[in-house]
Amino acid sequence: MELKDTREIAAPRAAVWQALLSADVLKECVPGCQEMTGSAEDGFEATVVQKVGPVKATFKGAVTLSDIVEGKSLTLSGEGKGGAAGFAKGGARVTLADNGAGTALHYEVDAKVGGKLAQLGSRIIDSFAKKMADQFFECFQAEVEGNAAPAEAPEADPAENAETTEAPAKKSLLKRMFGG
């Protein structure tokens, strides 16, 4: 499965870069993240609870950073093991470029899943992954732009998924408006 997109972030490139390397920011923004420890140099350890279609699991995994070109680009790669649910692993190449006063963040994700996740969730895994990425970068953007909203744990139940794709975004907006 491959995903790529570009996000326009209204913050200078250095600030975006710093946020990318921050365990706190990552913890805040990775949907369903329960724990995130470590550092950019040594890699991060993460615990993420997610539900993909009928499969709900706690994924434990390590994320390492490599191919770092200071302030410009890096590769995140990791593998999460979800026990009986299977595994998810992959890499993301993230590139930053100046874009006026802000920064263009481009990412290319290559991910694969295995075990029950693939067996039961293959039908919805692409849309699920896209949603995960959208939520991550939406939150990330908010964090960096200084308008932080807590990451919503996404629901990826297929029935709900079809009907309420827009819900988390709306919820965030409401929360921001009412300070929730």
Place this chain on the structure above:
Amino acid sequence: MPKDGGIGDSTKRREDIRFLTGVGNYTDDINIAGQTYACFLRSDVAHGTINSIDTSAAEAMDGVVKIFTAADFAQAGGIPCGWQVTDRFGQPMQEPKHPILAEGKVRHVGDPIAVVVAETAEQARDAVEAIEVDIEELEPVLNMKDALADGATKVHDDLTSNLCYDWGFVEENREAVDQAIKSAHHVTTLELTNNRLVPNPMEPRVAVGQYSRANDEYTLYTTSQNPHVIRLLMGAFVLGIPEHKLRVVAPDVGGGFGSKIYHYAEEAFVTYAAKVVNRPVKWTSSRSEAFISDAHGRDHVTKIELAMDENHKFTAVRTDTYANMGAYLSTFAPSIPTWLHGTLMAGNYTTPLVYVNVKAVFTNTVPVDAYRGAGRPEATYQLERVIDKAAREIGMDPAELRRLNFIKPDQFPYQTPVAVMYDTGNYDATLDKALEMTDYANFESRAAESKARGKLRGYGLAHFIEACGIAPSNLVGQLGARAGLYESATVRVNATGSISVFTGSHSHGQGHETTFAQVVSEMIGIDVSLIDIVHGDTSKTPMGMGTYGSRSIAVGGSAMVRATEKIINKAKKIASHLLEASEADIELKDGQFSVAGTDKSVAWGDVTLAAYVPHNYPLESLEPGLEETAFYDPSNFTYPSGAYVCEVEVDPDTGKVDILGFTAADDFGNVINPMIVAGQVHGGVAQGIGQALLENTVYDENGQLLTGSFMDYAMPRASDVPSFSVDHSCQTPCTHNPLGVKGCGEAGAIGSPPAVVNAVIDALQRGGYNVDHIDMPVSPSRVWAAMQQG
């Protein structure tokens, strides 16, 4: 009119009473005091090296009794393969070890790595999650042709390549076939895939192992089609348990379709583990687990060439097939693409020269073995699809091209160029019947009517012949079978005249308990309610080879007939004593023994009572009692055949195929119970339609099974199949078994896929689309895509 309850009567299935009222006794219904529960940790990668397995955290969890890994089975043998194929160079196939639990490497998603035995099923599942396995992933081997390339990653490091065997048949004809094709007037070529299927019987597999320290005896309750075979394979080759210390019981079994023939690792596991933990051990497969651990079916990729002369007579057939074995050799796997496939490539036709090449390939997928039809659907599909294409190319009616090339009724027995000799058949008769039943003559007007509604109507015909009722033991022994394929029966007559028949044929949906009783009822002339059919328990029945290859009535039924004949012979001796008449003058009719030409008679019950209360009995010349056993080894296969017609409508806007009618005109020889035979055909055709339109097994590029649940693997539903028209009035009885019967269990699944696809192609051609093939499943998206190309 058949006698009520006898041969030819559509007696209702007696077993249905318990099935329909929820009082069947399936393996999962068996719960033994002190029972523990097993849960398998299975590989979630297709191919990898196991660096380490850490069970310490799992062992400390609540309820865990013991955790097993491959190390616990160091003394056990691998799961054996029951058939050794010799390749075309005279060398035996490559045969890798198939361990009970993965040793060092995992080779498919679902390959078992470790097992937790715990107090409850939930505790076992929880503990499986806590086992830490470090697997270093290796490149998966998935595409069969790539797997055979030089330098390809190997599924089994100790084999020379991923090639199991390169089989040629008939090898001596290779050059002659090449020559015939080179010099042919017309050659039609077709490349096709026979899609991989997941069998999906309604009841998933279950195994319960029990060990008795008192007498060192093991019992395995399992969802098997052939408990004796499991006892032999597991006892002799895997666990080293002598047969007299091992009992295998296959109670009510909810469908098998082939997938429950094989000896599986889980059976050996629970049997062995029951001794180690000294408690019964139960394993129940989930549906998800079944998708990645039950042997799959089909998965052939083939190129077929059909050569014709200027008179449209077939002169040669040449095929080139890649057959997927999966990661290990399942029990009968090597025989399916070879002896159950190559021997069918003459079909119903007089083609004098046939050459079949099959390359069997190891891949990082679930093992592939027999699935309803097993090799014969693959053969029939190729042949009947290429004939349809040939008819189109030469502008001839497909029915007439077939008829022109049929083996004619006066040519039987017919020696084919592919080893088998058909005893009887009348292909013109079934063709005529099918054309008449489907009103072929008026198809054009129906097509016009569909066209007026904006739909494309198609008519698809397919013939099949199959070799079933397997099989002559001496023949299959020469072909590499590591077993005999006879069947046995014991007929035990009780003192008051009721009868228990113990048969080696297992019934898991086929209705043996009804049909077998009908046969004995007919032979003796007593009410069918006095006869019970007992099967599925090695402690009760003599050696049995089980149920597959449409062999039950032809082989198991014949053994029962032979044993019943022995009973009748002995009963006549007793009757002659009671009647003080010559044995030669004793006649048995309607349960009465009478002296020919007199009104003297004695009833069945009087004779059976005398056998067990031998006060007035010829003890000096005859043993008391009335129980006989017979083994029957068939002298040939049986060769049922039929003409199947499918009529479809294709929606040109969406590519959706609707089956408007499906007609099967079969020749099964003599029929014991027409209703049950019709039911067998219905089920087989439904499965064939499933293969043709819906079912497909898809692995992604990493070897992950994407169609691993009923959300993604499309089983046919009632709304996907029409109300079938079936007929078996064309009967050319088998000449070499006592009942004159031919197998009927697999026919529907063999003949139907090409009929469906032929109909779809016909519809598209009539609609002006130049489409000559679509691979199964012929889904709306594939049909629509083909229409855009055509």
